[in-house]
Amino acid sequence: MLNLTLIFEELIKQLGGKIVHDNSIQSFIDDFDAKIVKANYDDEEQFIVTIADFKHMNRKRFSMAHELGHLFLHMNFLKKDYWCNNLDAVGSERYRYGHSMEEKEADEFAAAFLMPKNQFKCIAKENDYNIEKIAKIFGVSRQAATIRANNLKLI
Template identity: 40%
Template sequence: MNKKASALLKENSLFSYPVDVKKLAKKLKVIVSSEDLEDKVSGFLAVDDDNATIVVNSNHHENRKRFTMAHELGHFVLHKGKMPLFLDTNLKFYRSAVHSEHSAEIEMEANAFAAELLMPKLLIEKIIETYDLDITDEYDIYQLSKKLKVSEQALTIRLVKLELIFPF
């Protein structure tokens, strides 16, 4: 598990919720925009010598755009030397079987980065404590997902991964 995402949040004083992904991108000098892309495209990262640009699909739900942005930032932080363009189609944030233009491994790494960036363990624990949430309760998971501005699905997977809840 990489701890890079949490470290970046700390370094940039962005360790609060919901995590301000756009601000982190700005700090990393990555340009972010939202465009009318084909529905199957979640977004992409384009890198050249001087610039890095992330484009997310403007037609997608806010939470999904946040996840895509975080995922592309993951490519920027972890993989930017590898290729000039990372194109993500039908981005699945929880499976290794990703339909995309590049290898499953770097996809998994970018997803792990995104999950950690949007849902850091410490922030999850803090919210649970502050609001006295019971994350075995569906409604409380919904509350937590609202605070973090992530989908309940992404959050549930994260909670399982952190062993805070157990799948049946």
């Protein structure tokens, strides 16, 4: 399997971001696995993703994809005029409490990013819809693979 974590780190760098690996459980006391914030105006980076390093590799990958979902869907990163001129772009922490629509959208983005629809359907069929095998192939948790299969109406 490809080292998707390194690919994510390179992608985030290419987008102008930075990943901070945090081993401190205290930083994630609210059960965040990761968070994304717009960097300060004088920083070299445009945004910073902080990731809980003590989480399982599959969880970290999903969390990074989830944070990219917030970046693209909710922080207006792709609208460069807005991004560059708005110092108040809200990071992902705003959406954390409860199960907001933004959190669901970021989860769906992450699932589609990590488990593309056509590829997922093909691999699911080839593996007799065995969630354990599917999750392993995509490098995600069983829960993430199950939710994706349900959303695609495969199980």
